[in-house]
Amino acid sequence: MTPDNPTSEKHYLRLRHNVQHRLSLVPILGWLLGALLAVILEQLAGDYLVDALDMDKMPSLLGILAIAKDIKYFLWQGWDQLVIIGKMFAGGAFSGVVSVPDPFQTPRVLLYVFLVYFLPIALFGTLTIRPANWMADKLSKLPSAVSVIGYLILLYLVMHIWADMSAYRGMALRFTLIAVMLTLSLNVINGYMGEFSCSHPGFMALGAYGASVVTVVLFANDKLFGAALLPKFLAPAFFPLALVVGGAVASFGALLIAVPSFRTRGDYLAIISLAFLFIVKSLIENLEIVGGPRGLKGQPDLASLPVVFTWAVLCIWTINNFVRSTLGKALNAVRDDEVAANAMTVNTRRTKMTAFLFGAFWAGVAGGLFAHVLRYVNPATFGLQKLAEVLAMVYFGGLNSVYGSIVGAVSISLLSEALRPFELFKWVIIPLLLILVMIYRPTGLIAFREFDVRSVLKPKQNPESEV
Amino acid sequence: MALLEVHHMSHDFGGLRAVNNYSLNIEPGEIHGLIGPNGAGKTTIFNLITGIYRPTEGDIRLDNASIVGLQPYQIAARGLGRTFQNLQLWRHxxxxxxxxxxxxxxxxxxxxxxxxxxxxxxxxxxxxxxxxxxxxxxxxxxxxxxxxxxxxxxxxxxxxxxxxxxxxxPKILFLDEPTAGMNPEELIQMMEIIRRAHRKFGVGIFLIEHRMRFVMELCQEIQTLVFGEVIAEGTPEEIQNNPKVIEAYLGSEMVE
Amino acid sequence: MTLNLQNLLDFQNIIDALQWGSFYALIALGYSMVYSILMLFNFAHGDIFMVGAYIGFGIASLLVGLTVAGSLALPGWVILILTLLGAMCLTSIVGMAVERIGYRPLRDAPRASAAITGLMIGIILEQGNLILLGAKRRSFPEIIESQTFSIGGVDITNIKIMIVGVSLAFMLALHLFIKKNKWGMAMRAMAFDYLVVPLMGVSINAIARMTFAIGSALAAVAGIFFGMAYPVLEPTMGIVYGWKAFVAAILGGRGSIMGACFAGFLIGFIEIFVPLVFPSTLRDLIAYSIILLILVYRPHGFFGEPYSAKLRL
Structure with missing residues (x-):
């Protein structure tokens, strides 16, 4: 509190407290409905606003790309100025003039995001505290499956309307969901089980190729595999099967690693799995039947947003179920003290095998979805770069935490989109960030947190009490 | 029929005999103690019976079924619970x-x-x-x-x-130095807790302990182990008055 | 594909294998030394090798350029020695910086976190190189004129002999250092028991720093030799060759100096001889499969101690 102006300071503090208090009363339902309102608003009025603000186009991912471009412009210009000043010291003439990028997007983008997203969501959320909590309370009294499905439909609607506005959004959203699946499945192994597996891109590759082969053989006229065996309209029905085949292939690969690795503790799995990653990549490069190093293309367009969303939800749901059961918590026991776990009736070997194969299965499914979103796979995708990316997501978000994996995957995906204008610097900035996280929070941002759906969705306020 | 029987069990660590011809009988609900100087092989015996090591010779029978060669978790599931000398808890x-x-x-x-x-x-x-x-x-x-x-x-x-x-x-509980590192107050508490568990569940107990007073007060039967061999066996009174035990312990724990 | 048995026995190939083995062994030593004292892999080491090669490239280009321009008149071997010394010094500074930034703050953190940090530092080094020098491949200047000897119908260049010889000399020097020198003994003590070192009046930090410095210097030697033998440098070389050397370090037995050298040469031989028998596209597949098989049957590598610590989480 500053002595010269105590009252305004006090007002400010009280205001801040009030705002925080009100925000804390908004249930998830309120935020979701607010988001729905925002995306509907954007769909209806976004184009007008873009025209009114004289913008190039609608900001894709909350405008981060446009802002990043402007930042890059300033940074690069700053660098130029430094060079010019350096030249001045060396006797050159001053010639630089500080300029603003044209068109200067940032203020408009910020205004747009404020008007379209921030304002509607915040207003709707805070103004509907009572009815939203009342509804959340009613929903929480339903069987949890019904209410959760209701929430998911709402969430999907928001995503659908939002992603519908540009193809880029649809792609980015689907890749983010796939990244969440990958991160979570790796967290089962590296976080919950506490081993260090490097083979996740390998499992992903196995899943991608496994699923692709099924769909391409059955539904595509391909020069490698011949004419389609089944009519196209059956494809969506067979796609889950293809994905499960992909996951099963990945699990089988995992079994090959697991059998020798789990006899010994320590870094052994890290090394075996790394060798496995190289072997898988090299194997695919040498398999001409699936296109060798040129890759495999012609996957039918099956991985639409609802499909990817459904699988991502399934993945989060089963993994979260697993890690919260005693069978899944046995992983933590094995990680923290294997001898004690064994002495407390835990079948440690089966526990580790199960988790490893389960993680690999979901990596395989994620790989299958990845191949069908891109509609092309190439062995070069599944190398060390991918490994670094997934590891970054897991360790950034936080070990042993479903929350953490979702946060890690979404934030690194967003960041990696935002940093695209910086080209090569992207893979300097993300590692630097991760190093900082590791130094200050060695287990990641949100580690060791349990994800309890019911407590997330529950009303934040007793409906009878005063607002 | 005894609950846990060990017949002539021996174990070698790379040519070194750590446990020699060890036998044990624990009836249901009995509290049995194992004492001996450091390095006598007490924890090795625990690890042999609980399946962490496999004995070189001999047989171990729990509820009249041999458990030699089973994995620790299988033995545990058959009713053998244990604690560890240095707490082995799961830190997260x-x-x-x-x-x-x-x-x-x-x-x-x-x-x-x-x-x-x-x-x-x-x-x-x-x-x-x-x-x-x-x-x-x-x-x-x-x-x-x-x-x-x-x-x-x-x-x-x-x-x-x-x-x-x-x-x-468990039908039988193995306690590996349950009072290690405890102050006298905690020690009395621990003794009370072991008694309570014993009374309430009627579980057999086999414990390793250094503190004589604790063992003497709790156990019905005591074995003394020196260099992997049982040198004396009997009730607390018998053990306390056994000259071999006094010799083995002279100047160390007996003073306590 | 015709299998030519003559090829397998060709002395030329053996020399090539020894030469590649020297690179792998020199790099693997760095991994192994760090592992033995800190119980973790320095995943940035492959990229330190790359940095060493580029530093050597810079120094050599400068000296060769000056000589050609006539400002200096240095014979080839002097340039080589200056390049080696300069690159070793500068690269060990890079190595010490990596230790200071990436590893020291994480000494008590879970080992997996330190591994991630190392991986990220490696990526930064590689990308940094791409930003500074571009993706263009650089060809290493010719420091020593290549001369070909013919011994019993086999052609051997002086460069290959020099590379193998000097590499072996470095390995021997390292071995002697660790066995005889006070600091080397402190290193061994630390490998044996982490906690005893401060009791001996030696600081863990000093030893860690020294280990990183020596490992990086050896990686720089490997980088320069690699540049001389295969005169193309590119930013991805750290990943491509570094990982193979990493595998060699594992295969030799974590923390074992002898093992790292031995396995380094073994990988050199696998790399050269596998393509003689199988199509060369299968090289990685077969090499890694052999390695995997060896590890399945010898989980601790050739000279490693059975080791059962787990990732501290």
Missing amino acids: MTVLEHVMMARYSKLTYGLVGAFFGTPKRKREESESREKAQVLMELFGVDRFANQIVLNLPYGAQRRVEMARAMAME
Whole structure:
């Protein structure tokens, strides 16, 4: 509190407290409905606003790309100025003039995001505290499956309307969901089980190729595999099967690693799995039947947003179920003290095998979805770069935490989109960030947190009490 | 019929005989003590019976079935619970999770239940939670139920280990120096807790201990182990007056 | 594909294998030394090798350029020695910086976190190189004129002999250092027991720093030799060759100096001889499969101690 102006300071503090208090009363339902309102608003009025603000186009991912471009412009210009000043010291003439990028997007983008997203969501959320909590309370009294499905439909609607506005959004959203699946499945192994597996891109590759082969053989006229065996309209029905085949292939690969690795503790799995990653990549490069190093293309367009969303939800749901059961918590026991776990009736070997194969299965499914979103796979995708990316997501978000994996995957995906204008610097900035996280929070941002759906969705306020 | 029988068990560590011709009989509900100087092979005997090592010779029978060659978790599931000399708790898990984990072998919902959260899983987990709650109350750690076990005071950590071992519903409980590192007050508490567990569940107990007073007060039968061999066996009085034991302990623990 | 048995026995190939083995062994030593004292892999080491090669490239280009321009008149071997010394010094500074930034703050953190940090530092080094010098491949200047000897119908260049010889000399020097020198003994003590070192009046930090410095200097030697033998440098070389050397370090037995050298040469032989028998596209596949098989049957590598610590989490 500053002595010269105590009252305004006090007002400010009280205001801040009030705002925080009100925000804390908004249930998830309120935020979701607010988001729905925002995306509907954007769909209806976004184009007008873009025209009114004289913008190039609608900001894709909350405008981060446009802002990043402007930042890059300033940074690069700053660098130029430094060079010019350096030249001045060396006797050159001053010639630089500080300029603003044209068109200067940032203020408009910020205004747009404020008007379209921030304002509607915040207003709707805070103004509907009572009815939203009342509804959340009613929903929480339903069987949890019904209410959760209701929430998911709402969430999907928001995503659908939002992603519908540009193809880029649809792609980015689907890749983010796939990244969440990958991160979570790796967290089962590296976080919950506490081993260090490097083979996740390998499992992903196995899943991608496994699923692709099924769909391409059955539904595509391909020069490698011949004419389609089944009519196209059956494809969506067979796609889950293809994905499960992909996951099963990945699990089988995992079994090959697991059998020798789990006899010994320590870094052994890290090394075996790394060798496995190289072997898988090299194997695919040498398999001409699936296109060798040129890759495999012609996957039918099956991985639409609802499909990817459904699988991502399934993945989060089963993994979260697993890690919260005693069978899944046995992983933590094995990680923290294997001898004690064994002495407390835990079948440690089966526990580790199960988790490893389960993680690999979901990596395989994620790989299958990845191949069908891109509609092309190439062995070069599944190398060390991918490994670094997934590891970054897991360790950034936080070990042993479903929350953490979702946060890690979404934030690194967003960041990696935002940093695209910086080209090569992207893979300097993300590692630097991760190093900082590791130094200050060695287990990641949100580690060791349990994800309890019911407590997330529950009303934040007793409906009878005063607002 | 004894609950646990060990017949002429021997174990070599690379040519060195760590345990020689060791035999043991524990009846249901009996408290049996194993004493001896450091390095006598007491913990090795524990590890042999609980399946961490496999004996070179001899037979171990639990409930009249041989358990030699079984994995530790299988032996544990047949009713052999244990605690460890240096606390072996799971550092990232809560007290409740510890106690529930020991009921692992009692769960039948399988992977389907684990992945999809079937009603059966819900039922079994909540039953397991109720039993864990009872045990935590019995051992006085229920107020820490949702705390990470590492944040507990030392004595409470010891009690968590006891509660965890009892959650397996063992027929016989192995306690490896249950009072190691405890102050006199905690020691008396521990003795009370062991008695309580013994009374309430009628479980047989086999314990390794250094503190003579503790062993003498608790045990009905005591063996003295020196260099992997039993030199004396009998009731506390017999052991206390046995010249061989006094010799082995002269100037060390006997003074206590 | 015709299998030519003559090829397998060709002395030329053996020399090539020894030469590649020297690179792998020199790099693997760095991994192994760091592992033995800190119990973790320095995943940035492959990229330190790359940095060493580029530093050597810079120094050599400068000296060769000056000589050609006539400002200096240095014979080839002097340039080589200056390049080696300069690159070793500068690269060990890079190595010490990596230790200071990436590893020291994480000494008590879970080992997996330190591994991630190392991996990220490696990526930064590689990308940094791309930003500074571009993706263009650089060809290493010719420091020593290549001369070909013919011994019994086999052609051997002086460069290959020099590379193998000097590499072996470095390995021997390292071995002697660790066995005889006070600091080397402190290193061994630390490998044996982490906690005893401060009791001996030696600081863990000093030893860690020294280990990184020596490992990086050896990686720089490997980088320069690699540049001389295969005169193309590119930013991805750290990943491509570094990982193979990493595998050699594992295969030799974690923390074992002898093992790292031995396995380095073994990988050199696998790399050269596998393509003689199988199509060369299968090289990685077969090499890694052999390695995997060896590890399945010898989980601790050739000279490693059985080791059962787990990732501290």
